[in-house]
Amino acid sequence: MKQAILITAYKDFEQLDKLVDEFDCRFNIYIHIDKKSPITDYEKKLLRNNVRIKYLSQHHLVNWGGLNHLKAYLDLSQVALNDKDNMYFHLITGQDFPIKSNSYFDKFFTLEKDYISSFTMPAIGWKNGGMDRIQYYNFYDLFDYKKSNLWIKRFLKLQKKLRVKRAIPDFMGQLYGGNTYWSLSRTTLSFVNQFTKSNPRFLRRFKHTFCAEEIYFQTLIMNSKYRERVINSDLRYMDWQSGRGGFPAVLEEIDFEDIIQSDKLFVRKLDMNANGLFDMLSKHRRNNI
Template identity: 50%
Template sequence: MKQAILITAYKNFDHLIDIVTFFDNDFELFIHIDKKIKVEKRIIDKIKNIDNVKFLSREYSINWGGLNHLKAYLLLAKAALKNQENKYFHLISGQDFPVKDLSYFKNILNAPKLYDHLEFFEIPSSIWKNQNGGLDRLEYYNFFDLIDAKKHIKWLWRLVRIQKKLHLKRRVSERIGKLYGGFTWWSLTRDTLQYVIDYTKEKPYLIHRMKHTFCSEEMYFQTIIMNSDFSKNVVNDNLRYIDWDPDRVGKDSPSPALLDMTDYEKINTSNKLFARKFDTPISDKLKSLIQKQDSTKNI
């Protein structure tokens, strides 16, 4: 039995290689690199030539908040499910890093029962209070695939406000079921992930309806899984250490804190499998200490 690591990346490719090489051949790696990012051929070749990298795609050009991010996840999931040996699937970004040693990851498959680890909450939720509980994501056109939010985020929010003033609202069909949201990253069992892929093929209404929503990847998996029998297997914990402290990142920040040495003890005493976000040079000392600790444990 194996585990699959699904990664979407767009920067810091030396860090991406460190993620990949942390895992041995008991794991398979499936990677999507943003199509619009210029990457040297030697880097792509270096990643492809690592033994446990089974799939590397540049299928989609990804704008933050746009639908193509979700499409990239589904692409990676379908590729990873082709190998029947893959029993557990972890979705991370290229700015994450494993914070348990390799033996800890391997022991996951020795548990009497495998659970799905996915953060979820019902929409509307106070967690997304600045977006009408999350309903603004679906009830208005959000043109993140067409407009680069990193350059024009104020215009994107302004377009939503204009729609509200004009009383233009998109219908949310009862066909979707109860709406759920949660942060993107998850660790899922084979049966649950296969159910999401089958649902996408057999009931394409939801994936089509996610066009021109905001951050559909933060609703899609949650809504499908929590409206199914697989909800009984879900633990509401995505096993990711992420710091959203407003004193650190600012009020209503769209991105979590970049991790540094102040996070080490909290990471080390947590039950989390991965932490994010790592970035150079802020996270270098923290990452080095985690790597040193993991290599010592794996001797």
């Protein structure tokens, strides 16, 4: 049995290379790099030379909030599922890091449980219950959020003013949302990918949905028989409160004790060049084999 690490990245490729080195022969690595990322041929060569990396793609141009993020996840999932040795799958980013040892991963995961956060929509914690994400047209795939966010928001207001609202088809079932990142068994991830292939209209309906990846997997799984396998936790340590360097926050050395004392298996997000937390966690894992 092997576990697959699915990674999306767009910067800090030295950090990405070091992240991959944290995983031993019990893991296979699959990476998607944003098509617009300034990665050099030399950096790609270094990654491809790493024996743990089984797949490196730069297929999708990923804008924050756009559908291509979800498509990159689905592509990585399918490629990883093609290897029958992979029995468990973890979706992370190049700025994440494993907290527990590789041996702990071996012992912790069973084939009967899936770890993904989920809640019904409309959701209390999301603006307008999160329904604006899917009931109106959000053009994050067409425009760069950093450059065009004002126009995207203005168009959303215009739709509301004109009472233009997109229908939510019955075939979508009850909508669920949650955090993007998850750890899923082969059985459940195979269901998601097979359903996606057999029901293309389901994925098409998520076009122009804001952050579709925070709804898609949750909605499919929680409307299926596989909901009985779900533990409502994504096992990710994140700081959504302090705002240090963004949301979630860029974690620092002062967070180390809280991180290692938590019951989480991954932490996000880290900046290897900003502080020493990356090296502290790496040393912690080596000392707790």
